[in-house]
Structures are given as structure tokens and as C-alpha cells.
Amino acid sequence: xxxxxxxxxxxxxxxxxxxxxxxxLWAMIxxxxxxxxxxxxxxxxxxxxxFYVSIGxxxxxxxxxxxxxxxxxxxxxxxxAREEEDKLDPDAFANPLPxxxxxxxxxxxxATLGVALAISQSIHKDFGTLEEDxxxxxxxxxxxDG
Amino acid sequence: MAEQLPALILLAPLFGALLVGLAGPRDRRVCFPVVxxxxxxxxxxxxxxxxxxxxxxxxxxxxxxxxxxLGIGIQLRVDTLNGLVLVVIAVVFVLVGVFSxxxxxxxxxxxxxxxxxxxxxxxxxxxxxxxxxxxFNLYVxxxxxxxxxxxxIAMGSSPRGTVAAFNYVVMGTIGASFYLLGxxxxxxxxxxxxxxxxxxxxxxTGAGGSRTVLVAFILILAGLWTKMAFxxxxxxxxxxxxxxxxxxxxVLAPLVTxxxxxxxxxxxxxxxxxxxxxxxxxxxxxxxxxxxxxxLAGSLLALAQTEVRKMLCYLIVAEVGYMVGGAWLANRWGMxxxxxxxxxxxxxxxCLFLAVNIIxxxxxxxxxxxxxxxxxxxxxxxxxxxxxxxxxxxxxxTAGFFSKWYLLRGGIESGHFEYVAALLLSSLVNAVLxxxxxxxAFFGGNPAGGHHPxxxxxxxxxxxxxxxxxxxxxxxxxxxxxxxxxxxxxxxVVAVGLLNGPIVSAILRYFENMPVLGAP
Numbered sequence: 001x002x003x004x005x006x007x008x009x010x011x012x013x014x015x016x017x018x019x020x021x022x023x024x025l026w027a028m029i030x031x032x033x034x035x036x037x038x039x040x041x042x043x044x045x046x047x048x049x050x051f052y053v054s055i056g057x058x059x060x061x062x063x064x065x066x067x068x069x070x071x072x073x074x075x076x077x078x079x080x081a082r083e084e085e086d087k088l089d090p091d092a093f094a095n096p097l098p099x100x101x102x103x104x105x106x107x108x109x110x111a112t113l114g115v116a117l118a119i120s121q122s123i124h125k126d127f128g129t130l131e132e133d134x135x136x137x138x139x140x141x142x143x144x145d146g
Numbered sequence: 147m148a149e150q151l152p153a154l155i156l157l158a159p160l161f162g163a164l165l166v167g168l169a170g171p172r173d174r175r176v177c178f179p180v181v182x183x184x185x186x187x188x189x190x191x192x193x194x195x196x197x198x199x200x201x202x203x204x205x206x207x208x209x210x211x212x213x214x215x216l217g218i219g220i221q222l223r224v225d226t227l228n229g230l231v232l233v234v235i236a237v238v239f240v241l242v243g244v245f246s247x248x249x250x251x252x253x254x255x256x257x258x259x260x261x262x263x264x265x266x267x268x269x270x271x272x273x274x275x276x277x278x279x280x281x282f283n284l285y286v287x288x289x290x291x292x293x294x295x296x297x298x299i300a301m302g303s304s305p306r307g308t309v310a311a312f313n314y315v316v317m318g319t320i321g322a323s324f325y326l327l328g329x330x331x332x333x334x335x336x337x338x339x340x341x342x343x344x345x346x347x348x349x350x351t352g353a354g355g356s357r358t359v360l361v362a363f364i365l366i367l368a369g370l371w372t373k374m375a376f377x378x379x380x381x382x383x384x385x386x387x388x389x390x391x392x393x394x395x396x397v398l399a400p401l402v403t404x405x406x407x408x409x410x411x412x413x414x415x416x417x418x419x420x421x422x423x424x425x426x427x428x429x430x431x432x433x434x435x436x437x438x439x440x441x442l443a444g445s446l447l448a449l450a451q452t453e454v455r456k457m458l459c460y461l462i463v464a465e466v467g468y469m470v471g472g473a474w475l476a477n478r479w480g481m482x483x484x485x486x487x488x489x490x491x492x493x494x495x496x497c498l499f500l501a502v503n504i505i506x507x508x509x510x511x512x513x514x515x516x517x518x519x520x521x522x523x524x525x526x527x528x529x530x531x532x533x534x535x536x537x538x539x540x541x542x543x544t545a546g547f548f549s550k551w552y553l554l555r556g557g558i559e560s561g562h563f564e565y566v567a568a569l570l571l572s573s574l575v576n577a578v579l580x581x582x583x584x585x586x587a588f589f590g591g592n593p594a595g596g597h598h599p600x601x602x603x604x605x606x607x608x609x610x611x612x613x614x615x616x617x618x619x620x621x622x623x624x625x626x627x628x629x630x631x632x633x634x635x636x637x638x639v640v641a642v643g644l645l646n647g648p649i650v651s652a653i654l655r656y657f658e659n660m661p662v663l664g665a666p
Contacts, residue, residue, distance in 0.1 A: 097339075105326065111289070112319055122300060
């Protein structure tokens, strides 16, 4: 119970990402169907995105966009407004950098999934199945013939 | 212009890929000149940067002029270490580009423009991984090179290659994701993504003692080891490189694992720092033992193979063990040997894969019997193969001998005799493997002996597609566009071997300010 209060609840976001990651890993390794493996891969990557997004969050912080007028002033007054912007309290805003990084990671994840689906389509054309054990059996049979 | 060179290395193949992708499908003749032109620009830029680095120290380049204080700029950084690796990568790409002039069209019948687009994008990814100075940017470039690598492997007509590509996607994604996770923890602990900044924070503040940094290091290392096929995480490699089109395997096999070794060394020295790794963490013994197991396992598995190309794939697994072990000896000779071996191994693996791909194509066989009587029929191809093989065994004056020499010296100086023994044993296994092939090539398949009447009939007849329509100047020899790169690679293996002195002393100078690696 103490463990729950000191380690699990304050860090629940990390626990969730680890659980999601393990689900994904298990699906990638343990599932027989290639598409299920890919679903596992997506869960795995999404878990990491969740991890990154959660490290950018601060309690009581706002979205990291300064109020409109400050932005406008900067365009108009140049260096003077920049100084004013420096006075913004960084604790009042969530850290945008991890979120921005995850935009890239999402794109990478989509591209990986696309390539993997194209490859599994090509496997289906060659073997007529997407079940791993059946594919391995067919490979075995073909090498024995040759 | 000169200060833009680090970016030019990346941009030339990137824009080349765009051009080939757009114009290639309309007119195939565009592809080859664009590919070679883009890679030539990269090669010249890489050489130019290396010359500048050797003369005046590391070159820093901030993309778009967003420099360090803001902490959001992407830095490219070239020093002796990656300057060397960049030049070797560029050389390998140019040679494989020439090798694939006609091969690419034959193997990917309708898809040669797509092949060339992927080929250039792979160059972008691999160059980028080498040149970048930003930990997250490295992840993106890892994925650029991996995604193109998956596609290049899956392009072939072999169904087994496609299945291998699928496994590679899954394993590769796990590896890259672990790396990404590690970078996340590193960012949590240091608040920086720039490698030099992270290094400074880990080295000077208390962050180095935190468990978060240790977790980050473990995750990054696990990810990179998966990506470089460090035994027992090598499962994806042999089938992926063994069953993919010959043009793809010729470029992937020499480069990809080696670039990850470089990345590991960069992460060890440039991000966490040698002191932190070898004194604070101090897992030298464990990792050197792992490397020892990897060397032995790779060599023994290679011995068990019947197909030549798969045998070479397991040798790559063993070579990865050499380099990981060398880098973890915590000794400057071992580290220099590992870096020099990246250069040497890229060239000798290129040499062997080009030769074997030529031979497999000409004879139509994947097994050892493809080599029967080849010294007579294809003397130049076999000469190239022999140079690569002798380098793999470690016979002077090839580069393989000198890299083993430095690795052994590192092993002996740091007292890791298990690593030394594994290295020597693996050389013996390589000797057995390659002399078995040499024997076949010299004495096997003698037509007069009539041991294999059916085979000799098939070889002499014009039924084999590869024999028809080739230049007949050299009788059974391969065409010039495939033979030229092979002989150039063989010459480079010897040249890098002869130039080992200046290369290694340049590498050693890089370690001068790392006292933990031992006094010079």
C-alpha cells in the first residue's frame, strides 16, 4: 500500500507507459499473425509518445503560447519586446520541446507502419497467408524441395 | 562555400533522391548520372571536410544558423572520428552505385528509379547518422536509414527476403524505440538534446550520478546493439542480408552495422564521456565478455553455413563483436583499433559481398560449389575475392591484419585475454572458411576429371542468363561495371592497410584528452 502511495500514484503516467510498452512488446514477439505484430508495434511506439508528452507537462502550467499582444509587440518593437518576453515565467508554460519532438516521432511511426504493411502485403502475395507458423512451414517445404 | 561542406554531404543525395524520384520514372537514363553526381558531391565534400578537420580541428555547423544558446538548433559536427567514417561511407556508396548500373535494372525490373531513390535516401540517413551532433536528430536519421533499408531488402523477388524484411522491421523498430526512450530519459536528466551540451552537463554537474542517466545509457545501448546485430540480438541480420537483391546487400552489409558501431562510440565518448562510462559505470568486463561470446558465436555459426552469402552474414556478426569488444576495452589502442576496423571492415565486407554477388549471379548457385574452378574462369573476380578474404583472415598487408593488430594490442594491454583468444580463434575459423573456398576455386570442378558432368555442361552452355550479352574480352569474367568496383575495393583494402600508420595516429590524437583510455 505504501508502495502504491509513494511510487505508483505520483508517477502513474510512467506506469501506464511501461504497461502499454510491455503489451506492445508482447504482441510483437508472441503473436502469430503479422498484422497483430504490427498492431503491437504501433502500441509500443505510442507508449513512447505518451512518455515524451507526459514529461513536458507541469502542474498548473498553460499551453506554451504567449498572449497575443506580446507576440504582436515583438514584431513591432523588436529587441525591446524580446526583453519583455524573456520576463515570461517559464514555469507558467508546459515544455513544448518534447511535444514537438513527438510530431516527428509520429511521422516516423506512420512511415514505419506503412512500410511494414506494404511488406506484409507482399508476403501475403507470396505465401497466401499472414500466419507466421504457416509461412515458416512453407519456407521449410520449399527449401527441402530445392 | 567551404563552411557549408558538412551540410552539402547530406543535401546532395537528398536532392538527388528527389530528382530521381520525380524524373526517373519518365526517363530511366536520368537515374544513373544523378546518383553518381550526387554521391560524387558527397564524396568530395567529405574529403574536403576531413582535410579541414585534420588541418584545423573539429568543424561545427549549425543548420539554419540556429546556434547553441537557444538549445534548439541542430548541430552537425565533424571531427577526426567521423570525418574518416564519412569518407569511407561515401567511397562505398560510389562503388556500389557503379556496381548497380545494370544490376539495378535487372534485379528490380520495373523499379530501378525507385531503387535509386531509396539508395540515395539511405545515403542521406547513413551520412546524417555520422555527421549529426544532436541526439534526437540521430534518432530521426536512424529511422531514415532503417526505413530505406527495409524497403531495399524487401524489393527483391525472393519470398524469404520479404519475410526477413518483416522481421527486420519489427526488430529494427524495437531497437530504434529503445534508443528514443533513452534519449527521453537523458532529456529528463539534462534538459538538452545537443550531444556536446549533454556531455558537458553529465561531466560537470551532478547529473552524471543520477539513476536516470544510467537508465538512459542502458536503453540507448540496448537499442544500438539491436540495430548493429550484436549477438544475441543478431537474429534479423543473416536472412535479411542473405536473401535481398545483390545491389541492396552490397551497400547494406558493409555500411549499416559499421555506422551503428560508430554511433555507439560517439555516444560513449561524445555524449556520456569516457570517464563516466569506464570509471563511473565500469561494465568493461561484462561487455568485453559479451563481445567475446559474440565473436565465437558468429564464427561458429558461419562455419555451419552452406550458403556463401549467409556465411558472410555470420562473419559480420563476429566482426561486430570485434568492434564492440575493442571499443569497451577502456584502452586507447582498443578504441583506435575499433575505429580503424570500422574503416577496414566496411571496405573488406564490400569487397567480399561484391565478389560473392558477382559469383552467385554468374554461376546461378548460392552454395559453396559455386566456387568450383573459378580461379581459371574468373581470375580477376577471384583476385578481388581473395584480397577481401585475406583481409578477413588478417594477413598483411591488408587492412584486416592491422586492425586486428591494434585490437589485439588493446586486449593485451588491458589484460582481457579472453578477447584476445576469441580474436585469434575467429581468425583461424576465417582461415578455414576461406581456404575451403580457395581450394574449390583452384581444384574443384575440373572438367577433365568429369566429377560433375551435369554441372560442367550447364556452365559451358549459354543457358545461364548471366553469360549472355556480356563483354567477352576476358572470357568468363564479369562485366566491367561490376568488376571495376570490386577491384577498386580490393585496392582500397590494401591501401588502407598500408596507410594504417597515419590513420591510426590521427585517431589516437583524438583520444589524447581522455586520460581514462591510458597515457599515450
